[in-house]
Amino acid sequence: MASEFDLIERYFKRPVDPSLLGGGDDCALLSVSPGKRLAVSKDLLLEGRHFFSDVDPYLLGHKALAVNLSDLAAMGARPVACMLGLGLPTWSDVWIRAFADGFYSLVDRYQCPLIGGDTTRSQRDIVLSVTVFGEVDDALALKRNAATVDDDIWISGELGAADLACRMLSGELALQADWLAATRGALEQPIPRLDLGLALLGHAHSAIDVSDGLLQDLGHILTQSQVGAVIEETLLPMHAVIQKLPIETRRQTTLGGGDLYELCFTAAVSKRMAIEHIGRTLNVRLTRIGQIVERSGLTVLDAARNEIKALPDSYDHFKEPA
Amino acid sequence: MASEFDLIERYFKRPVDPSLLGGGDDCALLSVSPGKRLAVSKDLLLEGRHFFSDVDPYLLGHKALAVNLSDLAAMGARPVACMLGLGLPTWSDVWIRAFADGFYSLVDRYQCPLIGGDTTRSQRDIVLSVTVFGEVDDALALKRNAATVDDDIWISGELGAADLACRMLSGELALQADWLAATRGALEQPIPRLDLGLALLGHAHSAIDVSDGLLQDLGHILTQSQVGAVIEETLLPMHAVIQKLPIETRRQTTLGGGDLYELCFTAAVSKRMAIEHIGRTLNVRLTRIGQIVERSGLTVLDAARNEIKALPDSYDHFKEPA
Missing domain, CATH: 3.90.650.10 (PurM-like C-terminal domain)
Incomplete structure (x- = not known):
C-alpha cells in the first residue's frame, strides 16, 4: 500500500507554473491581477450520494472538477487553479490513474492547474472535495442579486x-x-x-x-x-x-x-x-x-398560459436519497 | 429534517464583511492587497480516521479550522477567510450548533470569516473539508525550500x-x-x-x-x-x-x-x-x-551523542489505522 506522499508523487504531480507554487509547501501561493478579485468555490462529492459506487473513475475525476468549474462559469470568472481533497477506503493503480486522467482532462482544457490538496484513507466511502479559484473583474461579475425587472x-x-x-x-x-x-x-x-x-x-x-x-x-x-x-x-x-x-x-x-x-x-x-x-x-x-x-x-x-399550481420538488443534497 | 439551505441559514450565516461577498453566490469573491499573494490550503478530516465518532462537536468544529489555520501559520500568512464542506449522515440541532460554535470560536479569534462552502448528507461517516485563505508578502513567506546550512x-x-x-x-x-x-x-x-x-x-x-x-x-x-x-x-x-x-x-x-x-x-x-x-x-x-x-x-x-539508528515510523494519513 502506497503512502499519502507516494499517491501525490505518483498521480498528482504534473507540472505547474512555478509562480503559483504548487504542491510541496503548507499552502499554495496564488497571485491575483490588480483590480481583480479571486472567485472561490468548493463542493463536496460523496459516494452513494453524488455518484454511484461503481462509477467510471475517469468520469468521476472529470465530474469532480466540472461541477466546481461550473460555479466559476456562473460568475463569469476565468479559472486560475484548483485543489483536490481525496479520501479513498482502498485504491488500485488502474482506478486512481483513470481518476487522475479524468481530472487532468479538465485541468488541461481550462488551464486550471492542480496546486495542492490532501489525500487520506477513508473508512468506507470515497470522498471528494474540490476547491476552485478563478479571477473576475468585480464590477462585471455575474451576481445573483443583479437581476432587473423586465430582464x-x-x-x-x-x-x-x-x-x-x-x-x-x-x-x-x-x-x-x-x-x-x-x-x-x-x-x-x-x-x-x-x-x-x-x-x-x-x-x-x-x-x-x-x-x-x-x-x-x-x-x-x-x-x-x-x-x-x-x-x-x-x-x-x-x-x-x-x-x-x-x-x-x-x-x-x-x-x-x-x-x-x-x-x-x-x-x-x-x-x-x-x-x-x-x-x-x-x-x-x-x-x-x-x-x-x-x-x-x-x-x-403552461401551454394555455395558465399558471401551473403543482410545481415539482426541487433538488436538495440534504434530503434522504430516493 | 432540515434541507441543505436551512442548515446554512440556521447555523452558518453569521455576518461577513460584505466586501468579501459571503455565502449566497456561486463563488465568494476575495480581495487581495497589492503586492501580496493569497496562501491557500485545504484539509480533509474523516470520521474514524482523524477523529473518533463520539468526538465532542464543539472540539471538532474547533479542530477542523485549527489544523487548516496551522498551514497558514507555517507560511507566515495572515488569515483572510475560510470555507467549510460538511457531510453528515444525520444531525441534531444540539450537535451542529456546538460544531458551529467551535468552528466560529476560531473564526472570531483569528478574524477568518466563513465565506462559503457546501453541506450535504453523507452515507455513513462525518466528512469535513476546510479550505483556508491567507495573505502573505511573497518575498517573506516561510517556504520549505529556504533552509540554509548552519541555520x-x-x-x-x-x-x-x-x-x-x-x-x-x-x-x-x-x-x-x-x-x-x-x-x-x-x-x-x-x-x-x-x-x-x-x-x-x-x-x-x-x-x-x-x-x-x-x-x-x-x-x-x-x-x-x-x-x-x-x-x-x-x-x-x-x-x-x-x-x-x-x-x-x-x-x-x-x-x-x-x-x-x-x-x-x-x-x-x-x-x-x-x-x-x-x-x-x-x-x-x-x-x-x-x-x-x-x-x-x-x-x-542520543544523550551520549551517538546516532540513533532505529528511528520511529512517521505519521501517514494513508496507512491502515492502528
Whole structure:
C-alpha cells in the first residue's frame, strides 16, 4: 500500500507554473491581477450520494472538477487553479490513474492547474472535495442579486437529461437502454459553461448554474434580487428523450431536476442580439424562457398560459436519497 | 429534517464583511492587497480516521479550522477567510450548533470569516473539508525550500502530548486517566501558531507545521532545501507526561507522533536573540533542537551523542489505522 506522499508523487504531480507554487509547501501561493478579485468555490462529492459506487473513475475525476468549474462559469470568472481533497477506503493503480486522467482532462482544457490538496484513507466511502479559484473583474461579475425587472431569463443547453439518467440508474424510473444511452453523458460528463460565462460579462446582469434544478436556482436569483419571474413551460429547451415522458415526469425533470451544469442568466431586452450572437459563436444553444417581473414569486405558465399550481420538488443534497 | 439551505441559514450565516461577498453566490469573491499573494490550503478530516465518532462537536468544529489555520501559520500568512464542506449522515440541532460554535470560536479569534462552502448528507461517516485563505508578502513567506546550512532548527511548544492521547484513546496504549487528562487538550483543541508565524517573517528562513510528525515534516524541509540536519534528542521539548514513558514509546511519540500543530522552523544563528524575544513576547516556548548541515539526511543524536539508528515510523494519513 502506497503512502499519502507516494499517491501525490505518483498521480498528482504534473507540472505547474512555478509562480503559483504548487504542491510541496503548507499552502499554495496564488497571485491575483490588480483590480481583480479571486472567485472561490468548493463542493463536496460523496459516494452513494453524488455518484454511484461503481462509477467510471475517469468520469468521476472529470465530474469532480466540472461541477466546481461550473460555479466559476456562473460568475463569469476565468479559472486560475484548483485543489483536490481525496479520501479513498482502498485504491488500485488502474482506478486512481483513470481518476487522475479524468481530472487532468479538465485541468488541461481550462488551464486550471492542480496546486495542492490532501489525500487520506477513508473508512468506507470515497470522498471528494474540490476547491476552485478563478479571477473576475468585480464590477462585471455575474451576481445573483443583479437581476432587473423586465430582464429576459435565458438558459443554456437543454434541461432534463442528467436528471432522467440519474432516476433510471437509481431505479426510480424503469431503465430504457436507448434513453440511458442518450442521457447519461449529461449526468456523468457535464461540460462547465466557462466560455459562456466569460462571454456574458458586460451583457448579462445575473447568472447561476442550475445544479439544484431550475426552479430552485432561479429562485435564488429572485430572492437575492428582490424580484419575481414568469417563465413559460413551452419555451423550455429539453432533450428529445424528455419530450417523450409523461407530463408530470417531464415537469419534475425539467423544472426540478438537478445535477445540471447549464447557466440560467438574466439580461436586458436590448441585449438579445448580442446574446444570440454569443450562442452562435460558442455553438451553445441559448433559449429565452421568460421574464423578470416586479411582483415577487416564480410563476410557470403552461401551454394555455395558465399558471401551473403543482410545481415539482426541487433538488436538495440534504434530503434522504430516493 | 432540515434541507441543505436551512442548515446554512440556521447555523452558518453569521455576518461577513460584505466586501468579501459571503455565502449566497456561486463563488465568494476575495480581495487581495497589492503586492501580496493569497496562501491557500485545504484539509480533509474523516470520521474514524482523524477523529473518533463520539468526538465532542464543539472540539471538532474547533479542530477542523485549527489544523487548516496551522498551514497558514507555517507560511507566515495572515488569515483572510475560510470555507467549510460538511457531510453528515444525520444531525441534531444540539450537535451542529456546538460544531458551529467551535468552528466560529476560531473564526472570531483569528478574524477568518466563513465565506462559503457546501453541506450535504453523507452515507455513513462525518466528512469535513476546510479550505483556508491567507495573505502573505511573497518575498517573506516561510517556504520549505529556504533552509540554509548552519541555520538553527527551532520548535515551538512541546512534543508528544497529542500523540500520546491519541494512542490511549485508540487503545494502542493502556489508558491512564491522569495522563489522558493532561494530554487530550493538545489532541482535541490545538492552537494554531498564527501569531508566531507572522512574528517570524523576516527572521526565519523556512517553516513547517509538524502535523505529520517532527521527523517527516523536518524531512520535507531538508529535501526541498537540499540540505541535511542534526538534532539532539536531549534538547527536544516534551510534555512532562512524555518524560515518564519508556524510551521507545517516548521516541515514537516525540519524533514520529503527528497531529501536532507546532511550528518547526529554521533561522540564522544571528537571529537567536530576536527569536527568543518573540517567544517571550508571545508567551510561546521556543526551543533550539539542532542545526542544518550540508550533508543530506536527518541525524538524531542520543544523550551520549551517538546516532540513533532505529528511528520511529512517521505519521501517514494513508496507512491502515492502528
